[in-house]
Amino acid sequence: MKRFWAAILVACSLLASQSSLAIRPDEVLADPVLEERAREIGKQLRCLVCQNQSIDDSDADLARDLRILVRERLQQGDTDDEVLAYMKARYGDFVLLKPPMGPVTYLLWFGPALLGVAGIVAVVFFFRRNRERPDEPTLTDAERRRIAEVIGDRPEAGGT
Amino acid sequence: MVRRLAYLLPFLLLVIVAGYFLFGLERDPGELPSALLGKPVPAFDLPALTGATASEDGMNTDDLTSGRDVKLVNFFASWCVPCRAEHPLITRLAGMDGVRMFGINYKDAPEDATGWLQRLGDPYERIGADRTGRAGIEWGIYGVPETFVVDADGIVRMRHAGPLTPEIVERELLPLIEELQR
Numbered sequence: 001m002k003r004f005w006a007a008i009l010v011a012c013s014l015l016a017s018q019s020s021l022a023i024r025p026d027e028v029l030a031d032p033v034l035e036e037r038a039r040e041i042g043k044q045l046r047c048l049v050c051q052n053q054s055i056d057d058s059d060a061d062l063a064r065d066l067r068i069l070v071r072e073r074l075q076q077g078d079t080d081d082e083v084l085a086y087m088k089a090r091y092g093d094f095v096l097l098k099p100p101m102g103p104v105t106y107l108l109w110f111g112p113a114l115l116g117v118a119g120i121v122a123v124v125f126f127f128r129r130n131r132e133r134p135d136e137p138t139l140t141d142a143e144r145r146r147i148a149e150v151i152g153d154r155p156e157a158g159g160t
Numbered sequence: 161m162v163r164r165l166a167y168l169l170p171f172l173l174l175v176i177v178a179g180y181f182l183f184g185l186e187r188d189p190g191e192l193p194s195a196l197l198g199k200p201v202p203a204f205d206l207p208a209l210t211g212a213t214a215s216e217d218g219m220n221t222d223d224l225t226s227g228r229d230v231k232l233v234n235f236f237a238s239w240c241v242p243c244r245a246e247h248p249l250i251t252r253l254a255g256m257d258g259v260r261m262f263g264i265n266y267k268d269a270p271e272d273a274t275g276w277l278q279r280l281g282d283p284y285e286r287i288g289a290d291r292t293g294r295a296g297i298e299w300g301i302y303g304v305p306e307t308f309v310v311d312a313d314g315i316v317r318m319r320h321a322g323p324l325t326p327e328i329v330e331r332e333l334l335p336l337i338e339e340l341q342r
Contacts, residue, residue: 049302061293062302062303065292065294090202090299092194092300
């Protein structure tokens with residue numbers, strides 16, 4: 001039984017590490033450091049054909065071309081940022097899966113936080129107003145007497 | 161009174177948010193922004209399509225930055241079905257006064273491209289053969305067909321991804337060409 005679970009565990013970890021990389025063996029660089037950088041960059045670049053996949057995940061021809069181009073630029077000594085800038089110059093911000101911070105994207109970056117703050121403020125206001133409502137009706141003297149009467153009249157537990 | 165107005169606030173918010181979403185609905189998510197708009201044509205130098213019916217010279221950046229005419233650059237391939245669909249429109253546009261039509265043959269086998277042009281007619285003044293697709297990346301294309309409008313100064317003024325349709329030609333392309341010719 002122990003062996004069975006061990007097998008399952010191994011299978012799962014294999015599956016997990018496999019992911020859906022579309023990189024073909026002939027694209028991989030001999031230099032593992034450069035290849036590692038190429039993978040990091042590839043993860044950040046959008047496959048423009050399939051649009052919600054990174055170029056590393058996509059089987060599209062254009063994604064393959066871009067992967068090869070990334071590796072070529074790295075081999076020519078580009079820094080990671082230079083490679084990303086190169087792609088951005090040709091395909092615009094859209095090629096970056098993580099949108100860059102800028103006036104156009106401020107709403108995108110800060111919108112959710114703003115909404116959250118607005119929500120908290122709204123909740124605080126709501127409860128505060130409910131707690132100290134000034135025109136809350138108070139009991140008249142007659143009502144108080146009547147309540148005292150009713151409470152006083154209540155039979156003791158097990159009285160009867 | 162102020163309190164009365166406060167009740168309107170959620171409604172106003174709803175209107176704003178709904179308007180925003182409605183605006184989003186109207187927009188085409190397939191519309192692809194080009195980083196080249198308003199910028200000079202990218203640097204490229206392509207060999208000729210050997211055996212092409214038209215020019216044997218190939219095509220490069222200089223072809224698009226010289227002369228006073230409006231230039232159209234059409235990426236096409238013989239394996240691309242929409243290219244075939246837009247071919248009559250490309251031919252029509254190529255025949256217009258003051259418009260020069262350039263073709264970039266994208267990732268195609270030269271003999272296939274030549275046969276395609278012989279069968280359907282060759283509307284291009286010059287054709288560059290982009291066998292690797294590298295020039296395509298310089299232009300930031302996603303696939304074929306794509307068409308760019310380049311003004312007399314070699315500045316990219318419009319990009320259309322996908323096949324041209326009579327509607328797009330009438331509504332966008334022709335007015336722009338007219339404006340650029342003025």
